[in-house]
Amino acid sequence: MLRLFYTAMAMVLLLPLTSCSEDALYVPVNEVVELNVPANFPQPAQDVSVTKKGFELGRKLFYDGRLSADGTVSCSFCHEQGYAFTHHGHQFSHGINDHEGTRNAPAVQNMAFQTEYFYDGASNSLEMLSIVPIHNPIEMAETLDGIANKLRTDREYVKLFGEAFDDAQVSSGNILKALSQFMAMMVSANSKYDKYVRNEPGSSLAQQELSGMQLFRSKCATCHATDLFTDNSFRNNGLPPNPFLNDKGREIVTGFASDAYKFKVPSLRNVEKTAPYMHDGRFGSLESVLNFYASGVQQSATLDPQLTHGGVLGIPMTIDEKTAIIAFLKTLTDEEFLTNPLFYYRT
Structure with a gap:
C-alpha cells in the first residue's frame, strides 16, 4: 500500500x-x-x-x-x-x-x-x-x-x-x-515487520524475530505502543541523570515537579540506524540499551511504574531474550524510507 x-x-x-x-x-x-x-x-x-x-x-x-x-x-x-x-x-x-x-x-x-x-x-x-x-x-x-x-x-x-x-x-x-x-x-x-503484519505476499519473519516480537510485546509495548512504536507519552525510564547537564526533561516545559526527568517515548522505527540512544545519546548500541533496562534502572520519585516489578527495578531479560528482541527491532528498518529520493534535495 x-x-x-x-x-x-x-x-x-x-x-x-x-x-x-x-x-x-x-x-x-x-x-x-x-x-x-x-x-x-x-x-x-x-x-x-x-x-x-x-x-x-x-x-x-x-x-x-x-x-x-x-x-x-x-x-x-x-x-x-x-x-x-x-x-x-x-x-x-x-x-x-x-x-x-x-x-x-x-x-x-x-x-x-x-x-x-x-x-x-x-x-x-x-x-x-x-x-x-x-x-x-x-x-x-x-x-x-x-x-x-x-x-x-x-x-x-x-x-x-x-x-x-x-x-x-x-x-x-x-x-x-x-x-x-x-x-x-x-x-x-514499509519495513520487513510492516510487510509481515500486513500479510503482503512473500513476507515472513524468522523464528528468532518472531520470538523477539512476542518478547517485545510482553516487555516493551506498553510504552512503545501500536505500530508507531510509541504511545507519545512522557516517562521517566530510570536513566540516572547526566551530572554535567541535569536535564529535567518535561519539567522544563510544564514547570511541574511531577514531570521531572520524564522524556518523550521515542518511536523504535528504524532504531537499528539511529544510534546513539536516549535523550542524551549515552548508549552506543541496542545491547547497551537492553542491558540498562535489565539491570541499570535507577529509582526516583517520578520513575515510571512500568519499570518496577514485584519490588524489582527494570525489565528482567536473559541474554537469549535480549538477542531475540534485537533481532525483532532490526525488522523495523525501512530501507525504502531511508533511500527514498522524494526526501532528498535535488537542485
Whole structure:
C-alpha cells in the first residue's frame, strides 16, 4: 500500500505544467497531495494540508543552511536521511559556530502521527515545531523574520513561494507551512515487520524475530505502543541523570515537579540506524540499551511504574531474550524510507 503511495507521490511531483488557455503563460499546477495512512497505522494526529509545490518548497528549505544565522546549519545537518533523519554518530546535536547542544537529535519520521515533539514536548504542532531549533541560540540562532528577509532577495525562492501559496508571500508563516508539509509526508511504514503484519505476499519473519516480537510485546509495548512504536507519552525510564547537564526533561516545559526527568517515548522505527540512544545519546548500541533496562534502572520519585516489578527495578531479560528482541527491532528498518529520493534535495 505504501509503495503505491510513494509511486503516486512521485508521479504528482513530476506532473507537467499546464495552461489556462492557448495564450496564457504556463503556470505550475499545485495539486493537493493526500497522505495515505498505512493499513497498520492509527489515524494522523496532525491535520496538515499538503500540496505538490508546498512539499517541494519545504524540501528545499529543509536542506538550506540559510535557515541558520551563519548560513552553515540546515535542518538536514542534524537530520540525515540514511539514519532516519537523525545525527548519526553524534551524542548531541551540533549548531552554529560548532556549538554542541545538550540532547541527541531525534528521528524525523511519521511526524503527522505524533501529538508532541522533542524530548520535552516543547511543541505540539507540526507546523510550529521548526521555531524551536531556528530560535535556539546553540542550534540555528536565527529568527523567522531574518530567514524571510534573506529569502526575499533570492529570485528562485520568490518564485517558489509564489507557486506554493495563494498569497505568494515569502513570510514566516509560509516558511513554517512549507517545512511542515515536507515533514508530514515523511512516512516510514514499509519495513520487513510492516510487510509481515500486513500479510503482503512473500513476507515472513524468522523464528528468532518472531520470538523477539512476542518478547517485545510482553516487555516493551506498553510504552512503545501500536505500530508507531510509541504511545507519545512522557516517562521517566530510570536513566540516572547526566551530572554535567541535569536535564529535567518535561519539567522544563510544564514547570511541574511531577514531570521531572520524564522524556518523550521515542518511536523504535528504524532504531537499528539511529544510534546513539536516549535523550542524551549515552548508549552506543541496542545491547547497551537492553542491558540498562535489565539491570541499570535507577529509582526516583517520578520513575515510571512500568519499570518496577514485584519490588524489582527494570525489565528482567536473559541474554537469549535480549538477542531475540534485537533481532525483532532490526525488522523495523525501512530501507525504502531511508533511500527514498522524494526526501532528498535535488537542485
